[in-house]
Amino acid sequence: MDIRYKMYPYPVLAYFLDDYKDKHAFDVKITQVKDGFNTKLVFEATLTNKELLGLVRSGKSLFVYHLECSQTGFRKVIRTDRFSLSYVLSNREVKGSVQICPFIVATEDITSYSSTDFDDDYKGMTFDIEEGCVLAVGQQVNADVSDSIDDLANTPSIFSIVQNTDEAIKEMKVDGNGDKIVIQLPFNDYYSYKSMSQNPKFEPVLNALTIVPALVFVIEEMKRWDSEEMNRREIDCGWFRSIKHVLSKEFNCDVESDLSGMDSMELAQKLIGSPLPSAFAELSGGEGTEGGSVV
Amino acid sequence: MMMPFLKTDDMNTVKSNVSSFADHFAEDDNTWLQKELGRNIFSDSKFPMPQVLLDMSNDVPDKTDPVNVQAVYNAFQFLSDSQASDERLWSALCLGPFWTYVQYRWKVRKNHSKENILQHYFFGFGARRSLTRNAMSRLWWTGRLTYDKTDSDPYHLTRFVTQNARFIVDILERNTANNPEVLRPFIQAVIDAQNRGIPVSSERMRDLEIYLDELGGIYILDCLPEQKIHDRILKKAEELAKKDEKATDTEDINK
Numbered sequence: 308m309d310i311r312y313k314m315y316p317y318p319v320l321a322y323f324l325d326d327y328k329d330k331h332a333f334d335v336k337i338t339q340v341k342d343g344f345n346t347k348l349v350f351e352a353t354l355t356n357k358e359l360l361g362l363v364r365s366g367k368s369l370f371v372y373h374l375e376c377s378q379t380g381f382r383k384v385i386r387t388d389r390f391s392l393s394y395v396l397s398n399r400e401v402k403g404s405v406q407i408c409p410f411i412v413a414t415e416d417i418t419s420y421s422s423t424d425f426d427d428d429y430k431g432m433t434f435d436i437e438e439g440c441v442l443a444v445g446q447q448v449n450a451d452v453s454d455s456i457d458d459l460a461n462t463p464s465i466f467s468i469v470q471n472t473d474e475a476i477k478e479m480k481v482d483g484n485g486d487k488i489v490i491q492l493p494f495n496d497y498y499s500y501k502s503m504s505q506n507p508k509f510e511p512v513l514n515a516l517t518i519v520p521a522l523v524f525v526i527e528e529m530k531r532w533d534s535e536e537m538n539r540r541e542i543d544c545g546w547f548r549s550i551k552h553v554l555s556k557e558f559n560c561d562v563e564s565d566l567s568g569m570d571s572m573e574l575a576q577k578l579i580g581s582p583l584p585s586a587f588a589e590l591s592g593g594e595g596t597e598g599g600s601v602v
Numbered sequence: 603m604m605m606p607f608l609k610t611d612d613m614n615t616v617k618s619n620v621s622s623f624a625d626h627f628a629e630d631d632n633t634w635l636q637k638e639l640g641r642n643i644f645s646d647s648k649f650p651m652p653q654v655l656l657d658m659s660n661d662v663p664d665k666t667d668p669v670n671v672q673a674v675y676n677a678f679q680f681l682s683d684s685q686a687s688d689e690r691l692w693s694a695l696c697l698g699p700f701w702t703y704v705q706y707r708w709k710v711r712k713n714h715s716k717e718n719i720l721q722h723y724f725f726g727f728g729a730r731r732s733l734t735r736n737a738m739s740r741l742w743w744t745g746r747l748t749y750d751k752t753d754s755d756p757y758h759l760t761r762f763v764t765q766n767a768r769f770i771v772d773i774l775e776r777n778t779a780n781n782p783e784v785l786r787p788f789i790q791a792v793i794d795a796q797n798r799g800i801p802v803s804s805e806r807m808r809d810l811e812i813y814l815d816e817l818g819g820i821y822i823l824d825c826l827p828e829q830k831i832h833d834r835i836l837k838k839a840e841e842l843a844k845k846d847e848k849a850t851d852t853e854d855i856n857k
Contacts, residue, residue, distance in 0.1 A: 308777065313819070371825060375777065378729040379683040380747065382780030384824040399682035403729070412825050439821035439830070469615040472622050472638060482618065485725075486689075487610060491618045543728045 308375050308408050309447065309538060317434040318425055320356060320411070320443035327424050332356040333443040335370070335409040339450045346396045346452045348372075348407070352445075353390070358422040359411055359442060363388055367417055368442055373408040376401040376452075377542045386412075396452060403453050404541050404548060409445030413438055449541060451548050465546035466490055466518060470497035479517065483525045486545040490521050511585035519582065522575035525550075530567050537563060553578065604646035606694040612643040613693050617724055620716050627714040627723075632701045644698055647691070651699065652677035658706045666707070667744075667764040672757055674738065675745025686746065689725040689732070692739040696723040704737040734774050747774050750786060759789045768804040772811055778818060787828040788814055791835035800843045813838045 318326035320333050336351040352370050354360055362368040372385040374396070381400045385392070396405060419433040420442075436442065467487040471480065471494055480491040492500055500517070503509040529547075532540065540547040554560040558577070560569060576583065608616075616623065616635070626634040636642055654677040657666040678686075685691065696704045705711055708722045717726070725732030733743045748760040763769045779785045792810060796802050802810075817823060817834060 371822060373822065373824065375780065377777070379687045380730065380733065380743070380780045381683060382777065382824070384781075384822065386825070399684050402684045402687055410822060412822050414825075437821070439823070439826040441822060467611050467614045469611055469618050472615075472619045480618075485614070485617075486729075487614070489614045489618055539728065542730070 308373050308406060315441065317420075317436060317440075318422070318429050319441055320359065322444075322446060324444075325426055326429065327356065327422065328426060329355070329424055332424070333359070333411060333445055335372075335445040337407055337409070337448045337450070339452075342395055344398045346398070346401075346405075346450065348394045348396060348450065350385075350392045350394070350409070351390065352409070354411070354443075356422060356424055356443075358420070358424075362413075362417070362420075362442070363411065367415055368411050368413050371410045371412040373410065374405055375408075376403065376405045378403040381405070386414075396450075398452070401452050403451075403545060405450045405452055407448045407450060409447075410441050411443035413440050413442055451552065453545055453548060465549045466521065468492060468497075468500060468517065470494060479520070481521045481524045483528060483544065483546065486543070488521055488525055488546045490517050492517070508589055511582035512589055514579050514582040515586040518579050519575050522578055523571050526566070526569075526571040526575055529562060530571070534563065550578070603651045605649040605651045605691075606644040606698045607647045607688070607690045608643055608694045608697070609645055610690060612639070613690055613724070615639065616643070616693075616697070617720065620719050624714050624716060624719060627705075627719055628711045632697055635697065644694055649680065654678075656700070656703045658703060663707045663709070664767040667741075667767065667770075668761050670703075671741045671744045671760055671764055674741035675749065675760075678742055681742070683746070686739065686742055687729070687733060689736075692736045693724045695738045696736065700738055707737055730777075731775055734770055740770070744770055744774060747779055747782075747785060748789070750782070752786075759786065759793075762789055762793055766804060766807075769807060772804065772807045776811060776815070778811075778814055778823060781824050783828055784814075784823045784831060787832035788835055791832045792839065794832075794836055795839035795843075798840075800839050802839070806839070806842065809842055810835055810839060 312323045314324070315326075320327045320330065322330055322334075324330060332355045334353050336353075338349045338351075340347045340349065350370075350372060354363065359368070363370065366388065369386045369388055370390075370392075372387075372392075372394075373383075374385065375382045379400060379402050385394055413436045415438050417436040420436050421431075421433045425432070465487055467489045469489060469491050471491045474494040477493050479493065479496075482489040482491070500513060503513055525546075529537075529550075537547075541551075551562050554562055554566070558574070560566060616639075623634075623638065626638070654673055656673060657669045660666050681691075704722055708718060710718060710722070720726035721735050722737040725736060727735055732739070734740050744764060745757075745760060748757075748763050750756050750759050763773055773779060773785070773789065778788070788810075792802055792807070814823070814831075814835065817831075823831065
């Protein structure tokens, strides 16, 4: 489930709606902690709206955390009246990304509901709320439960290097539609790659030849994606989740808002630890060269 | 014998070169894989390979789904959901021990286009949809999503869903199918509608699924009692049937 910015036929307390004067009166801090092979989610709810607090305390509504993992078909709701709660996601049930949507939901039919904090448009009005209907919406969190990649430069497992069996094709191809970025090397070049990859000193050379252009390609693709495409890739593409995480953590770059302003070529090289200096050093016998004319 | 799986690079090698390999998928067996790639691409998983005999006797292959879903889910029930969403596992089973079945069920000898191969031997769509499109994972996941452990006949919902290949797409490929407490009352309501003489075609099933989605826009379905979901769907099926009757009566009058 994705929280969509939608309107309801009655006032709902949500950060994206103006139905209540204090639209931030409901929020849930969700943190994830590794718990062996599993992931523990810790929920800390805050609710300052008087009437909704009353409904939760009386049992007429509950905090509901809607969890969904599209990759494994996992879908579950956690219902609680507690402000603090933890829940362990088993690695047997989920993989990749888990969408977590917090709500306050009516547990029975509620007649004549009203709040002193309604926006002036609803002042003095009352509403009948059915069991199962949403009373408040919190911020969605997408928890990444895949194996973390610490360093894209070392044995990048978001890439899959394969051979092109069509010997007539002499160009490298890149495909970012799956869980990994597939780099398809020409028939004979694949054997050279396999042989050279056994020797760690050739890693920067190989990265400069294959990983850098592949990253430039996918970064340019990412710049063209809208929010919907980004959400889809979040679910379907493990490599996208990894790059997004590294960009956010190491480059302070949000893929949705900041990526378009970044130089793809520069970013691709930095993501892989800028292999060019080491690659040239290796190719030129370890000493490097300076100066000289270019023609 | 251990259950096979494919290493990611090997799987991606076959996938990336499907256009070159397409004609091989019409061959009697998979020995071409070793010849083309110069190595055995199947690795052993930690699980022993269960003995499964799939029904390939019907001239209409999708009629074998009810029996084959039960056979596969029973045999591979030990898999966790996380393991069962791994493309490397299912592509190995499709390319390996169930080579003949995939050809039979999806008429691959006649249609070995790149699209047909990617869809049924691998994960050719997004992560979730691929679970019900890959030839073997489809059988497992249909069983997994419809197996009703609360009933003395746990496959009663499975039999309904597999009576029509479109039902698997229309019912199980929606997010609402991921929660048995939503799926169970939905399917039961449709069964009850049929038992009351209301015909449920693929188009009608889609109408009811769309209605369930609309309900999901009003309620958190997972928080509703199953009976409420059941009653709303049954009522909708009855309303739509009455509409159809009126439309037929009007047509008759106009003739």
